Amino acid sequence: MNEFELIERIFLQLQAEHSAAAGIQKAIGDDAAVMALPTGSRLVSCIDTLVQGRHFSPDWKQVDTLAFAIGYKAVAVNVSDIAAMGAAPHSILLALALxxxxxxxxWLTAFAKGLFHACQLFxxxxxxxxxxxxxxxxxxxxxQGLLTSDTPAxxxxxxxxxxxxYVSGTLGDAAYALQHPDDTSGLELAHRLHMPTPRVKLGAALAQLGATSMIDISDGLYQDLSHICKQSGVGMHLYLEQLPTSKPLAKIDLSKRLLYQLTGGDDYELAFTLPAHIELPIDSSDTPxxxxxxxxxAAQQPYPKLLFYNQVITQAAPAPFDTYPNLTGYQHFAG
Ligand SMILES: Nc1ncnc2c1ncn2[C@@H]1O[C@H](COP(=O)(O)OP(=O)(O)OP(=O)(O)O)[C@@H](O)[C@H]1O
Ligand SMILES: Cc1ncc(C[n+]2csc(CCOP(=O)(O)O)c2C)c(N)n1
Ligand SMILES: [Mg+2]
Incomplete structure (x- = not known):
């Protein structure tokens, strides 16, 4: 059996064990897939690539150990983009350069099990x-995700x-785990890096509730909120003492912790805006x-301004930082 037959066998076998999303008329096995869409619904599409050495370790031993997590995360980061539009995830296509x-x-079985586990969950x-x-x-x-006719993207x-x-979950955990794979807190937070939780229910609930903008945080809170500021033509005040922090991350030095939270990336939490009169229903989702x-x-520039206990953080008064930090998040072509 060659690799292609092996992949087809593993994927078809695992697929048969999972229930299909509604409307799928032809899936794996032909030149293309065919889906029937509910009347009036809109299709929401995105694509994300994971590259060895850039999105996960270049080390072959790690790639072996993480086979399940790599399959899971490839699905999760895409589902997170669909959730950030307020849509319900529906189906995925997988291009594999192996x-x-x-x-x-x-390896292929562990990878496919991780991928199908995420498919099932989301x-x-x-x-x-x-x-x-x-x-x-x-x-x-x-x-691909679907938006019903009466739900705004x-x-x-x-x-x-x-x-x-607002922001969901906690911030900075994945970036800390990436930098500290072997210390106690890094090990406690490793799942946040390798197996992030896309906020599917929350994204869809926010579209119903009247969120005015939303983004998923892949590159770092500051850089991703800057996209909302630029595209909305507004500024923001960010209150750093209010950034949600996990227990392991709360133990580290404050300024270091804030930098992970503002610029670390790989969080896959949702950041969004809501009119002040809209209350968040406590039970709108199980996500904090x-x-x-x-x-x-917007002042001169449509970027967030940082405050710490009502004090604006500036070059001249950078506390709680020693010097004003570089707030650039993850960039593939940085300098
Ligand atoms: N090669 C490309 N061709 C066409 N459009 C692209 C290309 N690369 C990015 N885009 C578009 O640019 C926009 C921003 O892309 P980007 O990959 O930064 O998305 P993101 O959600 O901010 O990040 P992430 O990839 O982490 O989800 C998206 O609308 C995306 O479809
Ligand atoms: C080995 C290794 N090095 C660095 C990182 C961090 N990282 C890589 S890509 C990215 C942004 C999202 O990607 P994209 O913008 O392509 O969707 C982040 C935060 C990692 N996870 N693993
Ligand atoms: Mg995104």
């Missing part, structure tokens, strides 16, 4: 893909002056949400 050393039953079906050979592992997943461009700024700031008129 090194020969991973084209064996053991309600998506694998409807097709493409396999090629490459020296390193590269995987692209494109995801939530864009980055809708934030209004006076809105409050914290208010971290408010939307203000």
């Amino acid at each position: 090194p020969e050393r991973l084209a064996n039953e053991s 309600g998506v079906s694998l409807i097709g893909g493409d396999t090629t050979r490459n020296d390193t592992l590269v995987l692209s997943i494109s995801a 939530i864009y980055r461009s809708g934030a209004q002056v006076g809105d409050k700024v 949400v914290h208010c971290i700031g408010e939307v203000v008129a």
Whole structure:
């Protein structure tokens, strides 16, 4: 059996064990997949690539150990983008550029199990893909979601002056785990890096509730909120003492911790804005949400301004930082 037959067998077998999303008329096995969409619904599409050495460790031993998590995370980061639009995830396509050393039953089965585990958790079906050979592992997943006719998509461009700024979950955990793979806190937080939780129910609930803008945090809170500021033509005040912090991260030095939270990335939490008169229903989802700031008129630049206990953080008065920090988040082509 060659690699392609092996992949087809493993994927078809695992797929048969999982229930398919509604409306899928043809999935794996033909030239393309066919889906029937509910009348009036809108299709929401995105794609994200994970590259060995850039999105996960270049080390082959790690790639072996993390096979399940890599399969899971490739689905999770795409589902997170669908959730950030307020849509319900529906289906995915998988493009796999596979090194020969991973084209064996053991690695492929662990990878596929992680991928199907995420599919099951987040309600998506694998409807097709493409396999090629490459020296390193590269995987692209494109995801489709659905918005019912009466649900607005939530864009980055809708934030209004006076809105409050919120974020789900806790921040900075994944970045800390990436930098400290071997210390106690890093080990406690490793799941936040390798197996992030896309906030599917929360995203859809916020579209119903009237969120004005939303983004998922992949590159770091500050950089990702800057996208909302720029596209909405607004500024923000961010209250750093209100950033939600996990127990392990609360133990580290404050200024270091804040930098992980503002610039670390890999959080896959939702950041969003809501008009001040809209209360967050406590039980809108099982995901904790914290208010971290408010939307203000853009000053000179449409970027968030940082405050710490009502003091604006500036070059001249950078406390709690020693010097004003570089707030750039993750960038593939930085300097
Ligand atoms: N190669 C490309 N061709 C066409 N559009 C692109 C390309 N790369 C990015 N885009 C578009 O640019 C926008 C921002 O892309 P980006 O990848 O930064 O998304 P993101 O959600 O901010 O980050 P993430 O990839 O971590 O989810 C998206 O609308 C995306 O579809
Ligand atoms: C080995 C290793 N090095 C660095 C990182 C951090 N990282 C890589 S890409 C990215 C942003 C999201 O990617 P994209 O913008 O492509 O969606 C982040 C925060 C990691 N996870 N693993
Ligand atoms: Mg995104």
